[in-house]
Amino acid sequence: MPIPEDVTGDEIDKDVRQELQSLPKTLAEDVARNLVMVARLIDEDPEGAYGYSKVALRLASRVAAVREAAGFAAYANQKYSEALAEFRAARRMTGGAELWPLMADCERGLGRPEKALDMAGTPEVQKLDKAGQVEMRLVAAGARRDMDQLDAAIVTLQSPELASSSVQPWTARLRYAYADALFAAGRRDEAREWFAKAVEADKDGSTDASDRLAELDGVEFVDAFDEDEDEAENEGDDGREK
Template structure:
């Protein structure tokens, strides 16, 4: 796959660059460029990111960062079996537990919520940092919902992190998941409260909490640009053309109904002269 000329490979994280030092220089540069493209495209063009990840994996399958990137690309394309295999490979190479919640979520994607819950209760979870533990809680709650256990999902999300007034990178998503679970359980007033709290924490728009809140409040958003275009179109269709008299002056524009009336009067006169034919209805 072609690499844009502005991509040099130097854009990658320094830790990843250090991993690539085990490769020959030219090969390391090629792998780095493909990893940059994975990171650049994974949100807006997951399929494109997946393609670049496969190239990087073909070039350097024994580099943990490459296997991890391949896992993220597969995950973004809902290829959960492949993503799980890549995450497991990366974990074996590094011993790092950061991917544990993602691995559990892959189990959910494969239709195995019970396995995800087993992973949520494993000793490895206690070794995760705070962000990882919150992610694991979100996955566990999702698994409970997969199994139809709405009340258990709500309880799973109730935590000191949820009750905290401080805003962390995970706060908006945690509040959003809690609000969504409440709504699914029919607790609409509580859900509205937590969607509002999610909006307060969601400074970068990582969730659609504002839309969900507006929906609960019965607010409908109208695309002003589309409406203006439609109005312009209606004006263009309904506006009658101006007539021009012989002396070059513009004739007065008349309403359609008056034009019809005058036409009917004229046809009535002509009809009388030509054998009494009735004027045509409009």
């Protein structure tokens, strides 16, 4: 697959670069450039990212960072079985626990929420940093909802991190998940309160909390383009209203 000339491979994280040092120099550069493309495209063009990840995997399947990138690309394309296999491979190579929540979410994607819940109760979770533990809580709550256990999902999300007034990278998503679970349980007033709290924390628009809040408040948004089209239909060719 073609790679833009401005992509040199030096853009990758220094830890990944260090992993690639086990490869011949030219090969390491090729792998690095493909990994850069995976990172660039995974949000806007998941299919493209997946294509570059397969190239990197073909070139260096024994590098943990490559297996991890392939896992993320497969996950972004909802190829959960493939993603799970790649995450497991990366974990075997590194011995780390950071991919545990993603592996559990893959189990959800494969229709096995019970397995995801089992993983949420293992000692591996204690090895995660705070962000990883919050992510695991979100996955566990999602698994409860998959099993139509709404009240259990709500309880799962109730935590010191949810109650905290400080804003962390995970705060908006945690508050949003809690609000959404409350809404699904028919607790609209509480849901509105937590969607509002999610909006306060969501500075980069990572959720649609503002839209959900507006919907609960009965606010309707009108597309400016639709308005222009309606006005044009009501005017004659000479610009006068019909």
